[in-house]
Amino acid sequence: MTKFHKQSLSPELRDLACSIGEAAKKEGLDFFDTIFEVVDHETLNAAAAYHGFPNRYPHWRWGMHYDRLAKTYRYGLSTIYELVINTNPSYAYLLDSNPLVLQKTVMAHVYGHVDFFKNNYWFSKTNRKMLDQMASHASSIRKIQEDIGQEEVERFIDYSLSLDNLIDIHSPFKRPVVSEAGEGQVTHPAKLQAKKYMDSYVNPKDVLAAKQQEIDNFRQQKKHFPVRPERDVLQFLLAHAPLSEWQKKVLDIIRTEAYYFAPQAQTKILNEGWASYWHSKIMTSVHPLEPSEIVDFCDLHAGVVAESGHNLNPYRLGIELLRYAKKRWDEGKFGIKYLSYDDPKQRRDHLIPTQLGASKIFEIRKWHNDVTFIDEFLDEDFCHEHKMFVYQYDPKQKKRVITSRDFGPIKQQLLDSITNLGQPIIEVTDGNYKNRGELLLCHRFAGEERSMEQAKQTLEALYHLWSRGVHIASQVAGKKVVLSFDGSEHHQDIGDAVVQEAS
């Protein structure tokens, strides 16, 4: 059915790939070597189901993704035109049935993505040899399955996958914390060197006493485990859960892959916007299409950036916001004076031909992710210009109803939905809860509630890893709620008393 073999490009496509690449470079794009492969839809769908990497470990969910893609393709509901993976060199798959104008557009789009992978800060810590690592993950898991049995390994993978959103997406960018063990060793404050008669001046007693107090406090605190709340729950489980060697290996693989894919989820809007911006620019001005292809191109591009009912299209939002930012910096619409205007008309009339837009968008591509991008550039004028609104489900009408067109709620809602990849922020706060070796997780409430039904089932999965009671504290309808699972029963505590005990 699916074969991943190299199908060399036809001379025509090869020449196009070169010339479009040259054109992109001239515009300032800077990408890894990109290897295009033309594949049939089965291979492309299979690759997409494997998230781009044909050599993933065996698991049913790839089959599930594939089933969906194959069916939506078969019934003509959706087609994937291309797929590109963040490796060096980068591999991009093109669908063999794409017409030539589409292949050209897709190539330009791909160069945009690869440039983004290479230069965006949030991708700077990803493994560019991920193909090799994926292959090694696959062979480890196959080996483990041979030893342990498919069913048991698969079950463990499923439990781990239930938790694979509990990572700290920012941890690759944090400075490593000083080892906690070292901090705990100090029992007395360090004294400055001084001759005996000077000692009471150089090291005053009250200062020493205060420091001693601090250390004692810290040592007291250290009895808390972990010392600080840990957001990388998977890491915590790896270090402290009673797992066997093979289980640790599997969990580590799941965690590594979750971290690898996190930046792509973190930059979905910006990345797609950037690639769409460049395919549109390159195809229309830098490496122009044949006049006969223009209508097809417009049709295609309109499809990519179409509004889709009640779902925000990341391609559309990304490209429009980039263009908006470019325009603002081209027209000098930035700085204290511009921002101080209250009247939209004043803002509109503020025109200084600074022509800084091009360099501004490269700066955005370098440093921003979706959250910072939207936080910094989505403003009131943009919201109105693009007719954005907030909707909410109305149970009476059984419809989604527009609740607001005001800038504040729109931006808030949008940011909420993408912060931490749209996942709740959950940390381990106590690994020895109730002094019984039980595990307490805490949901840091940020305005959005956590789904309760799923939480129960997830706790069950967590229990299989921790092997003792597991708890999660969060906030529902303004009240603190602790959900617990002890291996056989679920338990729910509502009210403040419980949480004080927890903290």
Added chain:
Amino acid sequence: MYTKMDSDLSRFRKIVRGQVRKELKNFISSGDIITQIPSQGNRKSQTLSIPLPQINLPKFTHGPNNNNQQKGVAQGKGDVGKDVASSDEPGGQASQSPADHAYESEVTLDELGQLLGEELNLPRIEQKGNKTFEQKHRRYSGVLNQGPESLHHFTRTYRSALKRSIASGIYDPKNPVVVPIKDDKKYRSFQAVNQPLGSAVMIYMMDVSGSMGDKQKELVRLTSFWLDTWLTHSYKGVERRFIIHDATAKVVAEDLFYRTRESGGTLISSAYKKAIDLINNEFPPQDWNIYLFHFSDGDNWSQNDTQLCLQLLDSSILPAANLFCYGQTESRYGSGYFLKDLTKHYQLPASGKVVASQISDQGSIIPALKTFLGSGR
């Protein structure tokens, strides 16, 4: 060609069908895509629903704990307070409201045959006639470098280990120790070959009398359809004949067999007589393996006719046939005694040529087929 995706896909399908990992059942959602296709003419467009089973592993997620909290940002026209001018259909997105319809697993006919085939077989096939009919058979004739340990080919492994050690100069004739490494391992592999088995004919008989309600007819049709699906998948070159009967019987074409709506009284013997005619004229028992399947609600016209049936079975059918299967649905009038009479006469379940089963609802179709053709009979 067998690839990695095939194995992941078949694993997923097995889970969805509940063959393995039953604990995941709770996480399976049907998640159809519902899309509109224009139908012929200018009538209303038809709704087409494509089942897209999904297994959603639970996660800690944001989620509305009641529907009032579903919200989001979008763009487009419309005033505050008006409903979102969404496109008419939810498109490729999983719809937000849980679908009501139960999950239907999409099984192709061939897959269905395969599913059944793992558990069924035709009993007592004899080498008769001119071998027109074939069975798929696995022949372990090949050797591969990869495979399950259960198919490890010991001799070949050592032979290749010996070759390697001679070639690399490790081998010492005075101390002939050969230690295989991973690359030396050889495994048996099979090929599916069609094995000629003889000639066989299936004779399907169905009661289409007035006492058979639509539900009953549907059931026996389903049963014979599944039976036929499996047979044609597993055995090539099987002859099939279809007989419908009420008070009289006739031989019909396949599609008619599945579609006929008749009414009238029931004389089961008429069908048996027809079958005997068929056997005598077309399928002499010395040349053919003969399998008969009869479906009815058992509501025979008279006890006399039942006696006649048993007589016909004993004197003509059973001596000629390899197997006679009888499936009975529940009669609308609750007067289906034929199954009882058969059971009494042949002391069922005995291990003779007669097998009978009750088919009371859709769920009992597969068990019935297993009674008919279960392996090891």
